[in-house]
Amino acid sequence: MRRTQIRPVRCGDEAAFRRFLAGLSLHTQTLRFFTGVGRPPASLLTALMAVDERRDALVAVHEGEIVGHAMSYRGARADDVEIAVVVTDQWQGIGLGPRLIDTLLTRAAIRGATTVGMDVLGENRRALRLIRRAWPDAKLRVSSGSVEVTAMIKQAVVFAEQRSVGSPLTA
Numbered sequence: 001m002r003r004t005q006i007r008p009v010r011c012g013d014e015a016a017f018r019r020f021l022a023g024l025s026l027h028t029q030t031l032r033f034f035t036g037v038g039r040p041p042a043s044l045l046t047a048l049m050a051v052d053e054r055r056d057a058l059v060a061v062h063e064g065e066i067v068g069h070a071m072s073y074r075g076a077r078a079d080d081v082e083i084a085v086v087v088t089d090q091w092q093g094i095g096l097g098p099r100l101i102d103t104l105l106t107r108a109a110i111r112g113a114t115t116v117g118m119d120v121l122g123e124n125r126r127a128l129r130l131i132r133r134a135w136p137d138a139k140l141r142v143s144s145g146s147v148e149v150t151a152m153i154k155q156a157v158v159f160a161e162q163r164s165v166g167s168p169l170t171a
């Protein structure tokens with residue numbers, strides 16, 4: 001697999017992030033945002049890059065260019081995170097999406113999350129296959145064209161990460 005670094009979003013990523021979003025095909029934009037975003041507005045960029053006590057955002061980087069993004073949001077319940085992920089078209093299908101999700105959930109679990117939620121368009125077969133592979137016990141609820149996924153976060157992954165030298169909180 002081509003080498004990528006997965007790391008938290010940081011200041012200075014704006015220009016690369018704008019290129020990443022604008023470079024997504026309309027199809028990929030629609031699967032991720034449920035609509036095309038064309039030239040992404042500054043407000044969308046800000047929302048996707050925000051990192052605070054409730055929000056986490058990771059990018060996959062190859063030779064200085066962003067090729068994937070994943071984010072989580074913790075709502076009122078501290079043990080539950082909503083996530084979303086997108087990989088640029090040319091990088092789809094080589095395992096980058098699952099790597100982004102694993103890292104994101106490891107970081108969320110360290111902060112106390114035990115369940116994960118994800119909204120996916122009903123036509124998004126690749127994402128639904130990924131979900132079934134990652135979380136065979138996930139609950140799927142169909143709601144006007146989209147599928148609301150809820151699953152338990154695997155604690156075993158978290159414990160393995162905590163024992164490893166590099167912390168996913170600082171990856």
Ligand SMILES: CC(C)(COP(=O)(O)OP(=O)(O)OC[C@H]1O[C@@H](n2cnc3c(N)ncnc32)[C@H](O)[C@@H]1OP(=O)(O)O)[C@@H](O)C(=O)NCCC(=O)NCCS
Nearest residue numbers: 028031032084085086087092093094095096097126127129
């Ligand atoms: C959904 C998405 C995030 C998945 O990420 P990805 O990196 O493409 O995920 P995968 O690499 O697992 O792709 C899936 C395929 O690659 C295969 N694959 C995974 N690792 C592989 C590897 N190392 N070598 C070869 N093939 C591999 C998987 O078996 C899988 O095959 P399938 O689609 O026939 O089931 C990505 O396709 C995407 O950005 N889609 C648009 C946005 C979106 O749908 N987001 C989800 C809603 S928020």
